[in-house]
Structures are given as C-alpha cells and as structure tokens.
Amino acid sequence: xxFKVNMVLKYLKNRFVITFxxxxxxxxxxxIYVQYNNDGIITGKVVDxxxxxxxxxxxxxxxxxxxxxxxxxxxxxDGKGNFTFKDxxxxxxxxxxxxxGYTASDKIRYHLYFKRExxxxxxxxxxxxxx
Amino acid sequence: xxxxxxxxxxxxxxxxFVHLVLILISFVMLVPLYWLVKTSLTGENIYxxxxxxxxxxxxxxxxxxxxxWIPFARYFLNSTIVSVIVVISNIIFNSMAGFxxxxxxPGKKAIILVYLGSIMIPFQTTIIPAFLITKRLGLLNTHLGxxxxxxxxxxxxxxxxxxxxxxxxxLIDSARIDGLPDWKMIYKITLPLSKPAIATNVILSxxxxxxxxxxxxxxxxxxxxxTLPLGLSRFFSYFEQSSGQIYAFSILVVAPVILVFLLxxxxxxxxxxxxxxxG
Numbered sequence: 001x002x003f004k005v006n007m008v009l010k011y012l013k014n015r016f017v018i019t020f021x022x023x024x025x026x027x028x029x030x031x032i033y034v035q036y037n038n039d040g041i042i043t044g045k046v047v048d049x050x051x052x053x054x055x056x057x058x059x060x061x062x063x064x065x066x067x068x069x070x071x072x073x074x075x076x077x078d079g080k081g082n083f084t085f086k087d088x089x090x091x092x093x094x095x096x097x098x099x100x101g102y103t104a105s106d107k108i109r110y111h112l113y114f115k116r117e118x119x120x121x122x123x124x125x126x127x128x129x130x131x
Numbered sequence: 132x133x134x135x136x137x138x139x140x141x142x143x144x145x146x147x148f149v150h151l152v153l154i155l156i157s158f159v160m161l162v163p164l165y166w167l168v169k170t171s172l173t174g175e176n177i178y179x180x181x182x183x184x185x186x187x188x189x190x191x192x193x194x195x196x197x198x199x200w201i202p203f204a205r206y207f208l209n210s211t212i213v214s215v216i217v218v219i220s221n222i223i224f225n226s227m228a229g230f231x232x233x234x235x236x237p238g239k240k241a242i243i244l245v246y247l248g249s250i251m252i253p254f255q256t257t258i259i260p261a262f263l264i265t266k267r268l269g270l271l272n273t274h275l276g277x278x279x280x281x282x283x284x285x286x287x288x289x290x291x292x293x294x295x296x297x298x299x300x301x302l303i304d305s306a307r308i309d310g311l312p313d314w315k316m317i318y319k320i321t322l323p324l325s326k327p328a329i330a331t332n333v334i335l336s337x338x339x340x341x342x343x344x345x346x347x348x349x350x351x352x353x354x355x356x357x358t359l360p361l362g363l364s365r366f367f368s369y370f371e372q373s374s375g376q377i378y379a380f381s382i383l384v385v386a387p388v389i390l391v392f393l394l395x396x397x398x399x400x401x402x403x404x405x406x407x408x409x410g
Contacts, residue, residue: 015394016394019390019394091195091196091199092192092196111190111192111195112195113191113192113195114195115199
C-alpha cells in the first residue's frame with residue numbers, strides 16, 4: 001500500500017503530469033462556471049441624472065459583428081428602472097436606452113467571455129431630461 | 132590583495148559584464164514575443180506611435196473572439212491528433228532505423244548516404260508523388276494522410292543512432308545471448324536508456340507536424356479537417372493583420388510548441404550536447 005502511495009506521489013511530482021493536470025483543472029473549473037452561468041440573462045438599470053430609476057424606458061440591445069449591425073432587441077424597464085433580457089446569445093453587443101421626454105443614453109459596447117453569459121451591466125444607462 | 136583575489140575580481144567583473152550583455156540580448160529576443168502577448172491582451176494597433184510598453188486594460192476578449200469566429204477547438208483537435216500520430220510513429224520507426232544503423236550489414240554506408248542525401252531534397256519537389264501515394268492509399272482528407280509524410284524524420288533517425296551507439300555493445304550482446312528478439316531489445320533496453328533522444332524526437336517531430344502548412348493545404352478539402360496553420364490563414368481573411376484577434380490566435384498556435392519545448396528542454400539540450408563530445 002505504501003509502495004502504491006509513493007508511486008502515485010512520484011507521478012504527481014512529474015512536471016508533465018503537473019502541467020497537464022493543471023490545464024485539465026482550469027478547463028474543468030471553467031466548464032463548470034460556464035454551465036452555471038449560461039442562461040443568456042442580461043440585466044441592468046436605467047436611471048436619470050439624479051440616479052433615480054426610470055420606469056417604462058425602452059432598452060435596445062444589438063449584437064455587434066464585424067460583418068455589420070444585426071436586428072436589435074428591445075425591452076422595457078420595470079417600476080424601479082431595472083430591465084432584463086433573456087436568452088441572449090451574443091458575444092459582443094451595444095446597449096442603449098430611450099424614453100420620450102429624455103435624451104437617449106449613450107450607446108455602450110460590452111464584450112462577454114462566452115455566449116449566453118449571464119451579465120449585469122456594470123454602469124446604469126443614464127437618460128437626461130430634455131427632448 | 133594577493134594575485135588570486137585580483138584575478139577573481141577581474142574575472143567576476145568580466146562575468147558581470149558578459150551577463151549584462153546576455154540579459155540585454157535576451158530582452159531584445161523576447162521583445163517580439165512580449166509584443167505578441169501585449170497586443171493579444173489589449174488589441175492595441177501595433178503601429179501606434181509612441182508605442183506603449185505596459186498594456187492598458189488587458190483582457191481576454193480577443194481569445195474569446197478566436198474561439199467563436201472559427202471552429203478553433205476542432206482545428207486544435209485535428210492538429211493534436213496529427214501531431215500525436217507523428218510523434219508516436221517517429222519514435223517507433225526512427226528507433227528501429229537507428230537501431231539497425233548501429234549494426235554492421237552490407238550496404239549500410241549506402242543507406243546512410245541515401246538518408247543524408249534525401250535531407251537535401253526539398254519537400255516541395257516530392258509533393259506530387261506524395262499526393263499520388265496518399266490518394267492511392269485512400270488517405271486524402273484524413274488525419275493519417277496529413278501525418279504520413281512526417282512518419283519518419285531523417286534527422287531524428289540519426290539522433291537515435293547517436294544515442295544507441297553510446298550504449299555498451301556488451302549489453303546488447305548479452306541480451307542477444309539471452310534470446311531477446313531485436314524489437315524487444317529496442318523496446319526494453321535501448322529506448323529506456325535513450326530518454327534525451329526520445330525527447331529530441333518528440334520536440335522535433337511535434338514541431339514539424341504542428342507547423343506543417345503546405346501538405347495539409349493540399350490534401351485537405353473538408354473544413355472540419357483543417358489544422359491550426361490552415362485555420363490561421365483563414366482567420367487572416369476575417370481580421371486585419373494588426374488586430375488583436377490575429378495575435379491571440381498566433382499565441383494559441385504557438386503556446387503548445389513552447390509548452391512541449393519547455394517540458395522537454397532538459398533532455399533535448401542533453402541530447403544535443405551528447406553528440407558534441409563524441410570523437
């Protein structure tokens with residue numbers, strides 16, 4: 001038994017084994033992470049200049065490919081200014097928001113690490129008052 | 132300070148100078164690699180002036196694009212399968228050829244001359260017969276077909292020959308007296324004693340196979356059978372030459388070769404040096 005443990009330890013110290021085990025481990029952890037975060041849900045918030053959520057604003061998301069702009073998808077914000085897109089399988093997209101009585105927000109580009117990644121827009125989309 | 136101390140200090144001063152020069156040269160040699168890594172992480176235009184030495188906002192998005200723009204995993208798998216076939220066949224065939232060339236037999240010198248002569252024939256001139264043979268064997272568009280011309284790399288036969296010659300002939304003779312067949316002698320005696328030669332074979336055959344472009348380009352018709360160098364050339368049509376994605380792809384192509392070399396370099400250098408001190 002002791003002999004077998006020593007043999008295993010000896011193989012585990014081998015640089016080939018260490019390298020390929022490490023690569024396998026990283027790929028394994030990454031695959032598990034992807035499995036648990038691939039619902040394609042993109043969330044965020046639309047706010048005014050004071051930081052207050054704007055209800056019923058239109059949020060537009062469009063996939064960006066180097067071949068050209070694709071068909072946009074839209075959704076509306078809830079009472080607190082939050083929005084959610086579901087089943088989005090983009091890898092790079094542009095998001096913006098608009099509402100009558102406000103000037104449209106900046107168009108912001110985001111890149112994801114894998115398709116259908118659950119992503120929370122880090123900065124809220126800001127609408128300024130005015131036409 | 133006596134003479135010995137003086138000499139030591141003079142030498143150590145010279146050593147420091149030599150090392151500083153070597154470090155400087157090493158940095159110069161590493162600059163292209165550094166630029167490759169930096170551009171792949173930032174996507175900065177390589178022609179930007181003044182060039183920034185430190186990467187700004189590094190990320191892995193260019194690598195992600197490589198994965199999604201082309202079937203990278205498929206290409207990687209194809210390259211790996213072909214390389215594994217090439218490495219294994221090189222170890223088997225080259226060790227057998229090297230073992231045979233250590234023995235005395237009629238026409239040995241002529242065979243060695245033919246081997247050495249064939250090194251001088253460029254692959255491009257043998258492409259048509261190689262293609263016809265591969266076609267007749269029904270190996271077009273297959274991994275085996277891609278590996279076929281690299282089944283035995285002649286330079287590696289001589290690496291094995293040199294290594295086997297260093298093994299005492301008494302060991303081989305006693306094995307022969309014990310009734311061991313030749314293939315078992317190679318497998319049980321000479322190969323385990325020639326680890327540096329195996330490492331050299333692994334590195335060289337892997338390198339040749341991994342970077343092989345022309346042969347796969349000729350015999351592969353199906354996109355799913357393409358290897359990484361073919362994928363890289365296809366990738367050039369999607370992105371500008373200066374874009375970060377191209378550099379990310381280049382890193383992904385080069386990384387396995389560097390990894391294999393780093394893992395086997397100790398034995399590889401040992402094998403290279405072993406030939407240098409022979410009389």
